Amino acid sequence: MTQPKRPCGVCRTPVPGGNCPKHPRSKGGYRPGRPSVVAGTYGRRWQRVRLVVLTAAGWRCGYCHASAGTADHVIPVPRGGTHALSNLVAACHGCNTSKGERTLAEWCATGLAPGPAHTLLAARRRAGLPS
Secondary structure, rough: OOOOOOOOOOOOOOOEEOOOOOOOOOOOOOOOOOOOHHHHOOOOOHHHHHHHHHOOOOOOOOOOEEOOEEEOOOHHHHHHHOOOOHEEEEEEEHHHHHHHOOOOHHHHHOOOOOOHHHHHHHHHHOOOOOO
């Protein structure tokens, strides 16, 4: 009995069972005992820092003033930012996702940032903080 042809998950070429010889699937699969990436990266220390940032901001997003639940790096860590409190801003999920790995200045320049984010950018520049 032959397997039905299904598209490869990468190149979309129809192959038996969807298992493309050019793009083999990982053998690992789901591993319930493995810690998540978030748990490994954002441990207890980060959770404490996050709570400090959110409490100081009154649980309001520094970019749009909506209810905040995350802390965002103004200068992203992969771009040379640090975990210092001066580089962190309370952010709602929408703003944090929209900003992504851009700096605050780059995000404001794209036109995707809400109005209060431009005010925050100007205030940070006046204060000599990273933006």
